[in-house]
Amino acid sequence: MDIDRPSDPQVSVVSSDGTMFHTTLKSILLSGTIKDMIEHIGEGGVENMGAIPLQNVDSKTLEIVIKWIEHHKDNIQPTSEEIKDKTADFIDPWDENFLEMDLDKLYNLITAANYLNIPQLLWLSTRKIAMLIKNRTPQEIRSLFNIEDDWTPQEIEAVQKENQWCEEK
């Protein structure tokens, strides 16, 4: 953790289940949502604004998010535009390792990254899911993600018949 107070003051956030976390301003500003909030208050207010409540993020997930933003606080964050065409790019091994978590955690992380508006983290976590879907049959995807099959055999047959004529442009 960075304790360089003058340039990077401490900020506190509170999870939905009431746990308080401390981090630094620089880290928390990676969240677009909180950045907007703080800009609204004005820089001067940061010192005395107290803990920021995050009602949509539980403590387990918030812990993970904070771990990520603190690691990346000094990196230049790509814009959403830049992220668009990054599907197959190399991933930083730290991130690759960071994302080794069970699916429930990953889902919560995605939801949190979306709510907190952290484009790079959202990209990494959704991409991770995409990588799990890649090159799998529908049945494999269903059992991996525990998804219920809500198709009737007739519907599937109809869709398959239509798809015979569909092709990539």
Place this chain on the structure above:
Amino acid sequence: MTKESELQFNGLNHAALLPMEILIKIFQYLNPMDRHQASFVCKRLLEASEHFYFTDDTQVNFNKITFSDNFSPAKDFLTSFRSFPNIQFTEVEFADCECFFQKHGIEIECLSIISCDISEKKLSSILQATPNVTSLKIQKCSDLFISGRLLSDSSFKMENVTNLSLAENRHLTDLLFNRITSLMPNLSSLDLSSNTISFHKGLFKKYYPGNHDEELSGSKTVLTLHYIQKFFRQRAQNIKSLNFNSTLIDGNALQVLADIEDLQLESLFLRSCEQLTNEGIISLVSVQTNLQVLDLSCTARLTDMALIHICEQLKKLRVLKIRRCHALTDISVKMISDLSFLEVLDISECKSLTSQSIIDGIASRSNDILIELYLSALNLSNAAVVKVAENIPNLRVLDLSYCINHVDDVCVQMVLKNLTKLRELNLDLCERISDAGLTGMSMDNQINQDELSISKEVQEQKKDAIVSGSNHYTHDPIKHHIRISLKSKAEEEIVEDALRKRAMLQLAKEINLKEQPCNSFGLARLKGLRVLRLGGCNKVTDVSLIYNFKLPELKEINLSKCQQISLQGISELVKNCPALEIVNLSECHNVDDKCIELITSKLPRLTKLDISRCYKLTDFSLDYIAINCKRIRILNVAGCKHMSDEPHLKLINIETLRDVSINKRGSDIENTNKIPRPPMLSSLFKR
């Protein structure tokens, strides 16, 4: 990729938990085929896959059928709950299909009717039922235009059409052009390629001898530029894109276009227009400074002067295609580096170019903008390719096919090292490439075998060349040409045997090497690679497919004429590249029925398979295809001489199969050869 087995879940339906916007985000990282598979998982995922973000990359293509509400496939679509905004009809005979268009017409945005048997009345009713079409293509439907009655009593307008293509309709006339375009007040893009257009003023005078009525409605017999330029004048402010590919458009006609006030084109396609002159191009380019896309491929008369003009005037160019403009030299091609927004460049087959045009030109300094570069059939030195690899890091597409003389293992290593964003790599007929280049094995300490030790010397010299920026190798290509042209059949076989032996040797060695850390680069670095062409790279063997070949996105591979590919390699290929849809193994003489069994059973997405002239294949292969291939559309088994005389009879139950090439004789090699050779080089290959 993680160890999925360790992932746990707590019984919740995850897909249901994620908001739709997130599902769509996830789908953005999938290629169309993966999205397509995922859409079968549950209805919610189907909904995500139908999002408008993704509609652009798939289309429904009705091909070689009779289209009638009473029969499949049109009938199947009548009860569909999905929408299909892009529809193409190719070689379709239209019968009663009112219900189809009643149901789906309203959602169609792109409609293409190509080489179809369709009456004027039918077309008119279809167009009336598809009011939201923005892009309309009617191509190669000559019969439709013969009578001249097309749309003669139509009372509707097609206000949404912005892109219109009327390519290759032989009987298109001024009258019909006028009638069709007047239904579409908002056109911004017009394609008249491959039409017989009269560009000469004399002809115009002949057909319009001062008769005002005729001049107003247009001639019933000819299509003339001087008539349609009136249309350009009226719509000058709207028209942004023009396509006159494969027409006889000449310098004077370009002057006419240049003189139209308010016409500010963004895209102009003049491919294969043999009558174009430098003066015409220069005069047009001087006024059309907003051009972003320019295609002048196959313009024999295009010279340096015109290209210099283009580079000086068209600062906004994003796409420049000047393939096969033989008159161009290094002098002008170097200047292309001045175009700072250029994303796509095609200078293939410009036979006068040397490496200098690249080294001092487009690759002379770091360039983050260029994403597609086509350098096919150029006489490039190793140094030029290395420069490209080092200085243009964001390339998505690189075409080095037919660069026979110099693209070697060192080049490939540099490409693999630097261009990790490549989606498409074309190395067809780069005969010097071997396993070493593709796998990176034994590249750091070049091995001692005679052939490769020579290449090492050459490589060192080339390193000097890179430093000094000069090209010492102008003598080399000639030597190489002679070697190819004198190759006899017997010699070929000897070389083949030698190669096979070496492959085995190397294989043995590689297994030891596997444990050692290498400073070299394997194909697997190109994680996003979707298309890989290695056709005719004779030195590429199973070894390449076994090591460092994990390409999860790979959709298309060409290994034709890679004689050293056999079961061992294929079994790794299908494991490493499960997303393959298009596989070309033609003239791979070591591919046997067992290989086809693996390919058909392990590649569920296979849509196109070329196994022509694979002499080892028998009817068993056909059976495997018939049993395993659920999606295959196009199959080529021409010249498989050990198959039965009527292979298509075995395939009759594959519903998806559209095209089977079954030429048994194997003599018409010209017809079935899938790799088109650039004509300028073809003389080298004739025995």
